[in-house]
Amino acid sequence: MWIAGLGPSPLPFDMFSLAKDADLARRQDKLTSLYHRGQALAWDGQKVLAELLAKHGGIQLDDAKRHAIGNILQVLLWGELAAWKIASQLADSFVPLGPKLAATSQAHDEARHFYVMHDYLRELGFLPQPLNRQARVLLDGVLRTDDPLFKVMGMQLMIEALALTIFQALRESNAEPVLCELLLYYEKDEARHVGLGVQYLPSELKKLSRWKERRMIAFQVQLLLAALLELKVMEPHMRVLGVDPRRVYLLGTTKQALVFEMLWKEQGQADPEEESLASRILTASGELLFPERPPGRSAMSCYYQAAKEALRTLRVGLPENIPASSIDPEAEAQRPMASVWRAETHS
Ligand SMILES: [Fe+2]
Ligand SMILES: [Fe+2]
Numbered sequence: 001m002w003i004a005g006l007g008p009s010p011l012p013f014d015m016f017s018l019a020k021d022a023d024l025a026r027r028q029d030k031l032t033s034l035y036h037r038g039q040a041l042a043w044d045g046q047k048v049l050a051e052l053l054a055k056h057g058g059i060q061l062d063d064a065k066r067h068a069i070g071n072i073l074q075v076l077l078w079g080e081l082a083a084w085k086i087a088s089q090l091a092d093s094f095v096p097l098g099p100k101l102a103a104t105s106q107a108h109d110e111a112r113h114f115y116v117m118h119d120y121l122r123e124l125g126f127l128p129q130p131l132n133r134q135a136r137v138l139l140d141g142v143l144r145t146d147d148p149l150f151k152v153m154g155m156q157l158m159i160e161a162l163a164l165t166i167f168q169a170l171r172e173s174n175a176e177p178v179l180c181e182l183l184l185y186y187e188k189d190e191a192r193h194v195g196l197g198v199q200y201l202p203s204e205l206k207k208l209s210r211w212k213e214r215r216m217i218a219f220q221v222q223l224l225l226a227a228l229l230e231l232k233v234m235e236p237h238m239r240v241l242g243v244d245p246r247r248v249y250l251l252g253t254t255k256q257a258l259v260f261e262m263l264w265k266e267q268g269q270a271d272p273e274e275e276s277l278a279s280r281i282l283t284a285s286g287e288l289l290f291p292e293r294p295p296g297r298s299a300m301s302c303y304y305q306a307a308k309e310a311l312r313t314l315r316v317g318l319p320e321n322i323p324a325s326s327i328d329p330e331a332e333a334q335r336p337m338a339s340v341w342r343a344e345t346h347s
Contacts, residue, residue, distance in 0.1 A: 012095045027199045031098030034195055038105035041192075043185055045116035049123075052178045059123055059178055068240035069176060070126030072166070075234060077117045078131050079163060082139040083193075084110035086155045093148050102196045109189045120182065135233045138162070138226035141219075149204050150216060154223050156197025160190050161259045162227045165252040166234070175241045194259055202267040217278060224282040227252065228289050235290075246290040253282060284310035 053059070061069070087110055091103035121128055131139075142154035167183045167190070174180060208216070231252065235245040257279070291306030293299070 015095050015097065024203050027203065028096060028098035030199045031102040031196065034192055034199070035101035035105040038102075038109060038189075038192060041188070042108070042112070045112045046119075048185060049116055049119055049178075049182065052181050053123065056177045059176060061124075061176055064240050065175060066124055066126065068237040069170075069179065070121060070124055070128075071237045072170065072234050072241075073117060073121055073124075073179075074126070074128040075131060075135050075230065076163065076166060077114065077121065077128050078136075079139060079159065080110055080114040080117055082143055083155065083159065083163075084114055086142060086151060087193075090148060090151060090155075099196070099200050102200075106193050106196060109193070113186055113189065116182070120179065123178075132233070134229050138223055138230050141223055141226060145219070149201070149208075150219050152197050152200055152204075153216060153220065156193055156200070157259050157263065158220070158223050158227065158256070160194045160197070161255045162230065162252060164190050164194075165248060165255050166231075169238070169243055169248045169251060170241075173241045173243045194262075198259070198262045198266050201263055205267065220278050221281050224256070224278060225285055228282070228285055232289055246292060249286045249290040253279075253286065256282070280313050284313040287313065 059066075084107055087103050087107035091100055091107055094100040094103055118128070138159065142151060142159060145151055145154065164187060167187050171180045171183045171187075228249070231245065231249055238245050238248060287306045287310045291302045293302050
Protein backbone atom coordinates (compact mmCIF):
# COMPACT_ATOMS: atom_id res chain seq x y z
CA MET A 1 0.00 0.00 0.00
CA TRP A 2 1.23 3.51 -0.79
CA ILE A 3 1.63 5.68 2.33
CA ALA A 4 3.01 9.23 2.15
CA GLY A 5 6.10 8.72 0.01
CA LEU A 6 6.99 5.24 1.29
CA GLY A 7 7.69 2.60 -1.35
CA PRO A 8 8.88 3.09 -4.94
CA SER A 9 7.78 6.19 -6.86
CA PRO A 10 6.05 5.90 -10.26
CA LEU A 11 8.56 8.51 -11.47
CA PRO A 12 11.74 6.95 -12.95
CA PHE A 13 14.29 9.26 -11.28
CA ASP A 14 17.17 7.25 -12.80
CA MET A 15 16.02 7.85 -16.40
CA PHE A 16 19.03 10.03 -17.23
CA SER A 17 21.61 7.70 -15.71
CA LEU A 18 20.71 4.63 -17.80
CA ALA A 19 23.76 3.23 -19.61
CA LYS A 20 23.93 4.12 -23.31
CA ASP A 21 26.34 2.98 -26.00
CA ALA A 22 27.06 5.24 -29.01
CA ASP A 23 24.62 3.36 -31.24
CA LEU A 24 21.81 3.62 -28.73
CA ALA A 25 22.55 7.31 -28.15
CA ARG A 26 22.30 7.95 -31.92
CA ARG A 27 18.90 6.21 -32.07
CA GLN A 28 17.66 8.10 -29.02
CA ASP A 29 18.55 11.35 -30.80
CA LYS A 30 16.62 10.23 -33.89
CA LEU A 31 13.62 9.34 -31.73
CA THR A 32 13.76 12.76 -30.08
CA SER A 33 13.85 14.42 -33.49
CA LEU A 34 10.67 12.49 -34.47
CA TYR A 35 8.90 14.38 -31.68
CA HIS A 36 10.18 17.76 -32.88
CA ARG A 37 9.36 16.98 -36.52
CA GLY A 38 5.89 15.88 -35.45
CA GLN A 39 5.41 19.19 -33.71
CA ALA A 40 6.71 21.20 -36.68
CA LEU A 41 4.56 19.28 -39.19
CA ALA A 42 1.36 19.07 -37.12
CA TRP A 43 -1.57 20.13 -39.29
CA ASP A 44 -4.81 21.68 -38.21
CA GLY A 45 -7.36 18.92 -38.86
CA GLN A 46 -10.45 21.12 -38.60
CA LYS A 47 -8.99 23.73 -40.97
CA VAL A 48 -7.66 21.20 -43.53
CA LEU A 49 -10.95 19.30 -43.75
CA ALA A 50 -13.00 22.52 -44.03
CA GLU A 51 -10.71 23.82 -46.81
CA LEU A 52 -10.87 20.55 -48.76
CA LEU A 53 -14.67 20.43 -48.49
CA ALA A 54 -14.90 24.03 -49.74
CA LYS A 55 -12.40 23.36 -52.55
CA HIS A 56 -14.32 20.35 -53.90
CA GLY A 57 -17.85 21.56 -53.16
CA GLY A 58 -18.46 18.95 -50.46
CA ILE A 59 -18.59 15.18 -50.92
CA GLN A 60 -20.26 14.23 -54.21
CA LEU A 61 -20.87 10.48 -54.40
CA ASP A 62 -23.58 8.01 -55.36
CA ASP A 63 -25.05 5.90 -52.55
CA ALA A 64 -23.13 2.73 -53.43
CA LYS A 65 -19.73 4.44 -53.26
CA ARG A 66 -20.74 6.41 -50.16
CA HIS A 67 -21.60 3.12 -48.43
CA ALA A 68 -18.38 1.44 -49.63
CA ILE A 69 -16.11 4.29 -48.45
CA GLY A 70 -17.97 4.44 -45.13
CA ASN A 71 -17.49 0.73 -44.55
CA ILE A 72 -13.76 0.86 -45.30
CA LEU A 73 -13.20 4.04 -43.28
CA GLN A 74 -14.98 2.74 -40.21
CA VAL A 75 -12.35 -0.02 -39.94
CA LEU A 76 -9.66 2.66 -40.27
CA LEU A 77 -11.45 4.91 -37.75
CA TRP A 78 -11.36 2.25 -35.04
CA GLY A 79 -7.77 1.55 -36.10
CA GLU A 80 -6.92 5.20 -35.42
CA LEU A 81 -8.47 4.95 -31.96
CA ALA A 82 -6.49 1.77 -31.29
CA ALA A 83 -3.31 3.54 -32.49
CA TRP A 84 -4.07 6.49 -30.19
CA LYS A 85 -4.50 4.12 -27.22
CA ILE A 86 -1.40 2.06 -28.06
CA ALA A 87 0.80 5.15 -28.55
CA SER A 88 -0.46 6.49 -25.20
CA GLN A 89 0.30 3.16 -23.49
CA LEU A 90 3.83 3.27 -24.94
CA ALA A 91 4.33 6.93 -24.01
CA ASP A 92 3.48 5.99 -20.43
CA SER A 93 5.55 2.81 -20.24
CA PHE A 94 8.77 3.94 -21.98
CA VAL A 95 11.38 5.26 -19.56
CA PRO A 96 14.15 6.73 -21.79
CA LEU A 97 13.35 10.22 -23.03
CA GLY A 98 13.72 9.67 -26.83
CA PRO A 99 11.10 6.91 -27.30
CA LYS A 100 8.82 8.54 -24.71
CA LEU A 101 8.80 11.79 -26.70
CA ALA A 102 8.28 9.96 -30.03
CA ALA A 103 5.35 7.94 -28.67
CA THR A 104 3.80 11.09 -27.16
CA SER A 105 4.04 12.80 -30.54
CA GLN A 106 2.41 9.78 -32.19
CA ALA A 107 -0.48 9.87 -29.68
CA HIS A 108 -1.04 13.53 -30.63
CA ASP A 109 -1.08 12.63 -34.35
CA GLU A 110 -3.43 9.68 -33.84
CA ALA A 111 -5.87 11.85 -31.88
CA ARG A 112 -6.02 14.19 -34.89
CA HIS A 113 -6.39 11.26 -37.30
CA PHE A 114 -9.28 9.93 -35.25
CA TYR A 115 -11.31 13.12 -34.94
CA VAL A 116 -10.72 14.18 -38.57
CA MET A 117 -11.83 10.76 -39.86
CA HIS A 118 -14.86 10.93 -37.59
CA ASP A 119 -15.70 14.41 -38.97
CA TYR A 120 -15.23 13.17 -42.54
CA LEU A 121 -17.58 10.22 -41.91
CA ARG A 122 -20.16 12.65 -40.51
CA GLU A 123 -19.89 14.71 -43.73
CA LEU A 124 -20.31 11.46 -45.66
CA GLY A 125 -23.49 10.71 -43.69
CA PHE A 126 -22.12 7.42 -42.40
CA LEU A 127 -22.51 6.34 -38.77
CA PRO A 128 -19.58 4.08 -37.72
CA GLN A 129 -20.67 0.66 -36.49
CA PRO A 130 -18.85 -1.69 -34.09
CA LEU A 131 -16.27 -3.87 -35.85
CA ASN A 132 -17.04 -7.52 -36.28
CA ARG A 133 -14.76 -10.15 -34.76
CA GLN A 134 -12.87 -10.78 -38.00
CA ALA A 135 -11.89 -7.12 -38.35
CA ARG A 136 -10.98 -6.78 -34.66
CA VAL A 137 -8.38 -9.55 -34.34
CA LEU A 138 -5.41 -7.41 -35.41
CA LEU A 139 -6.22 -4.37 -33.25
CA ASP A 140 -7.21 -6.41 -30.19
CA GLY A 141 -4.03 -8.50 -30.45
CA VAL A 142 -1.77 -5.43 -30.22
CA LEU A 143 -3.91 -3.59 -27.66
CA ARG A 144 -3.92 -6.60 -25.34
CA THR A 145 -0.22 -7.48 -25.28
CA ASP A 146 1.58 -6.03 -22.23
CA ASP A 147 5.04 -6.38 -23.71
CA PRO A 148 6.28 -3.04 -25.16
CA LEU A 149 8.50 -4.90 -27.64
CA PHE A 150 5.52 -6.87 -29.03
CA LYS A 151 3.40 -3.74 -28.95
CA VAL A 152 5.88 -1.73 -31.03
CA MET A 153 6.40 -4.62 -33.46
CA GLY A 154 2.62 -4.95 -33.91
CA MET A 155 1.73 -1.25 -33.95
CA GLN A 156 4.57 0.68 -35.55
CA LEU A 157 5.69 -2.00 -37.98
CA MET A 158 2.58 -4.02 -38.84
CA ILE A 159 -0.60 -1.98 -38.22
CA GLU A 160 1.07 1.15 -39.64
CA ALA A 161 2.14 -0.78 -42.77
CA LEU A 162 -1.43 -2.01 -43.26
CA ALA A 163 -2.86 1.48 -42.71
CA LEU A 164 -0.40 2.94 -45.24
CA THR A 165 -1.45 0.25 -47.73
CA ILE A 166 -5.17 0.99 -47.43
CA PHE A 167 -4.64 4.77 -47.47
CA GLN A 168 -2.60 4.47 -50.68
CA ALA A 169 -5.16 2.12 -52.29
CA LEU A 170 -8.03 4.48 -51.45
CA ARG A 171 -6.08 7.51 -52.66
CA GLU A 172 -5.12 5.85 -55.96
CA SER A 173 -8.71 4.75 -56.55
CA ASN A 174 -9.62 8.46 -57.01
CA ALA A 175 -12.96 7.52 -55.49
CA GLU A 176 -13.55 10.87 -53.76
CA PRO A 177 -11.31 13.97 -54.08
CA VAL A 178 -11.69 15.31 -50.51
CA LEU A 179 -10.66 11.95 -49.08
CA CYS A 180 -7.83 11.47 -51.59
CA GLU A 181 -6.21 14.76 -50.60
CA LEU A 182 -6.87 14.23 -46.91
CA LEU A 183 -5.15 10.84 -46.91
CA LEU A 184 -1.88 12.40 -48.06
CA TYR A 185 -1.70 14.17 -44.69
CA TYR A 186 -2.30 10.86 -42.92
CA GLU A 187 0.32 8.99 -44.92
CA LYS A 188 3.07 11.50 -44.03
CA ASP A 189 2.30 11.19 -40.31
CA GLU A 190 2.09 7.38 -40.41
CA ALA A 191 5.51 7.14 -42.08
CA ARG A 192 6.97 8.98 -39.04
CA HIS A 193 5.30 6.42 -36.76
CA VAL A 194 7.00 3.57 -38.64
CA GLY A 195 10.24 5.49 -37.86
CA LEU A 196 9.57 5.07 -34.13
CA GLY A 197 9.50 1.27 -34.56
CA VAL A 198 12.57 1.18 -36.79
CA GLN A 199 14.62 3.27 -34.32
CA TYR A 200 13.32 1.70 -31.10
CA LEU A 201 13.42 -1.99 -31.97
CA PRO A 202 17.07 -2.78 -32.89
CA SER A 203 18.55 -2.35 -29.40
CA GLU A 204 15.60 -4.22 -27.83
CA LEU A 205 15.83 -7.08 -30.34
CA LYS A 206 19.50 -7.56 -29.42
CA LYS A 207 18.42 -8.53 -25.89
CA LEU A 208 15.89 -11.15 -27.03
CA SER A 209 16.24 -14.68 -25.69
CA ARG A 210 15.79 -17.52 -28.17
CA TRP A 211 12.47 -18.43 -26.53
CA LYS A 212 11.13 -14.88 -26.73
CA GLU A 213 12.30 -14.59 -30.33
CA ARG A 214 10.19 -17.65 -31.20
CA ARG A 215 7.20 -16.17 -29.39
CA MET A 216 7.60 -12.93 -31.28
CA ILE A 217 7.65 -14.71 -34.63
CA ALA A 218 4.45 -16.55 -33.65
CA PHE A 219 2.95 -13.16 -32.69
CA GLN A 220 3.96 -11.69 -36.07
CA VAL A 221 2.44 -14.59 -37.99
CA GLN A 222 -0.78 -14.23 -35.99
CA LEU A 223 -0.91 -10.49 -36.81
CA LEU A 224 -0.10 -10.99 -40.49
CA LEU A 225 -2.99 -13.45 -40.81
CA ALA A 226 -5.24 -11.03 -38.91
CA ALA A 227 -4.23 -8.24 -41.34
CA LEU A 228 -5.26 -10.47 -44.27
CA LEU A 229 -8.61 -11.13 -42.58
CA GLU A 230 -9.10 -7.39 -42.16
CA LEU A 231 -8.43 -6.86 -45.87
CA LYS A 232 -10.89 -9.67 -46.65
CA VAL A 233 -13.59 -7.81 -44.69
CA MET A 234 -13.03 -4.79 -46.95
CA GLU A 235 -12.96 -6.79 -50.20
CA PRO A 236 -16.58 -6.26 -51.35
CA HIS A 237 -16.36 -2.53 -50.62
CA MET A 238 -13.09 -2.21 -52.52
CA ARG A 239 -14.69 -3.80 -55.56
CA VAL A 240 -17.46 -1.14 -55.51
CA LEU A 241 -14.70 1.51 -55.71
CA GLY A 242 -13.07 -0.31 -58.64
CA VAL A 243 -10.09 -1.42 -56.52
CA ASP A 244 -8.69 -4.92 -57.12
CA PRO A 245 -8.28 -6.51 -53.64
CA ARG A 246 -5.50 -8.80 -54.89
CA ARG A 247 -3.43 -5.76 -55.88
CA VAL A 248 -4.06 -4.27 -52.43
CA TYR A 249 -2.86 -7.51 -50.83
CA LEU A 250 0.29 -7.45 -53.00
CA LEU A 251 0.85 -3.79 -52.17
CA GLY A 252 0.48 -4.68 -48.46
CA THR A 253 3.08 -7.46 -48.63
CA THR A 254 5.47 -5.07 -50.39
CA LYS A 255 4.99 -2.37 -47.75
CA GLN A 256 5.46 -4.92 -44.98
CA ALA A 257 8.63 -6.14 -46.69
CA LEU A 258 9.98 -2.59 -46.98
CA VAL A 259 9.33 -1.90 -43.31
CA PHE A 260 11.19 -5.06 -42.23
CA GLU A 261 14.02 -4.30 -44.62
CA MET A 262 14.41 -0.88 -42.97
CA LEU A 263 14.55 -2.58 -39.57
CA TRP A 264 17.17 -5.11 -40.66
CA LYS A 265 19.32 -2.42 -42.24
CA GLU A 266 19.13 -0.47 -39.00
CA GLN A 267 20.29 -3.62 -37.20
CA GLY A 268 23.06 -4.08 -39.78
CA GLN A 269 22.01 -7.58 -40.80
CA ALA A 270 20.54 -9.50 -43.72
CA ASP A 271 17.02 -10.92 -43.46
CA PRO A 272 16.87 -13.66 -40.81
CA GLU A 273 15.61 -17.09 -41.78
CA GLU A 274 12.60 -16.82 -39.46
CA GLU A 275 11.29 -13.77 -41.29
CA SER A 276 11.30 -15.76 -44.51
CA LEU A 277 9.05 -18.28 -42.77
CA ALA A 278 6.64 -15.49 -41.73
CA SER A 279 6.72 -14.14 -45.31
CA ARG A 280 6.01 -17.61 -46.71
CA ILE A 281 3.01 -18.08 -44.44
CA LEU A 282 1.73 -14.59 -45.33
CA THR A 283 2.13 -15.19 -49.06
CA ALA A 284 0.58 -18.67 -48.98
CA SER A 285 -2.45 -17.40 -47.02
CA GLY A 286 -2.75 -14.36 -49.27
CA GLU A 287 -2.78 -16.54 -52.38
CA LEU A 288 -5.69 -18.52 -50.92
CA LEU A 289 -7.66 -15.45 -49.80
CA PHE A 290 -6.95 -13.29 -52.86
CA PRO A 291 -6.34 -15.70 -55.77
CA GLU A 292 -5.36 -14.44 -59.20
CA ARG A 293 -8.51 -14.30 -61.38
CA PRO A 294 -7.48 -13.94 -65.05
CA PRO A 295 -10.42 -13.27 -67.38
CA GLY A 296 -11.92 -16.40 -68.96
CA ARG A 297 -10.77 -18.78 -66.17
CA SER A 298 -13.39 -20.45 -63.98
CA ALA A 299 -13.42 -19.65 -60.26
CA MET A 300 -12.78 -23.34 -59.46
CA SER A 301 -9.70 -23.43 -61.65
CA CYS A 302 -8.39 -20.18 -60.09
CA TYR A 303 -8.81 -21.56 -56.55
CA TYR A 304 -7.13 -24.84 -57.53
CA GLN A 305 -4.17 -22.91 -58.95
CA ALA A 306 -4.05 -20.70 -55.83
CA ALA A 307 -3.98 -23.78 -53.55
CA LYS A 308 -1.11 -25.25 -55.59
CA GLU A 309 0.76 -21.93 -55.41
CA ALA A 310 0.21 -21.70 -51.64
CA LEU A 311 1.56 -25.23 -51.06
CA ARG A 312 4.55 -24.54 -53.29
CA THR A 313 5.30 -21.32 -51.41
CA LEU A 314 5.20 -23.09 -48.04
CA ARG A 315 7.47 -25.92 -49.28
CA VAL A 316 9.94 -24.13 -51.55
CA GLY A 317 9.72 -20.40 -50.89
CA LEU A 318 8.35 -17.21 -52.29
CA PRO A 319 7.54 -16.89 -55.98
CA GLU A 320 9.71 -14.61 -58.13
CA ASN A 321 6.76 -12.46 -59.14
CA ILE A 322 6.98 -8.69 -58.91
CA PRO A 323 4.67 -7.43 -56.20
CA ALA A 324 2.64 -4.28 -56.55
CA SER A 325 4.10 -0.97 -55.45
CA SER A 326 0.82 0.64 -56.42
CA ILE A 327 -2.73 -0.47 -57.10
CA ASP A 328 -2.40 1.28 -60.46
CA PRO A 329 -0.54 -1.09 -62.88
CA GLU A 330 0.68 1.82 -65.03
CA ALA A 331 2.19 3.62 -62.05
CA GLU A 332 3.80 0.38 -60.95
CA ALA A 333 5.43 -0.17 -64.33
CA GLN A 334 7.21 3.17 -63.90
CA ARG A 335 8.48 2.28 -60.44
CA PRO A 336 9.17 -1.48 -60.23
CA MET A 337 9.79 -2.82 -56.73
CA ALA A 338 11.33 -6.19 -57.64
CA SER A 339 14.83 -5.37 -56.37
CA VAL A 340 13.50 -4.15 -53.02
CA TRP A 341 11.30 -7.22 -52.68
CA ARG A 342 14.14 -9.62 -53.48
CA ALA A 343 16.48 -7.87 -51.05
CA GLU A 344 13.93 -8.48 -48.33
CA THR A 345 12.88 -12.02 -49.10
CA HIS A 346 16.18 -13.62 -50.17
CA SER A 347 19.34 -13.68 -48.13
FE1 LIG B 1 -3.04 7.26 -37.66
FE1 LIG C 1 0.04 6.03 -36.98
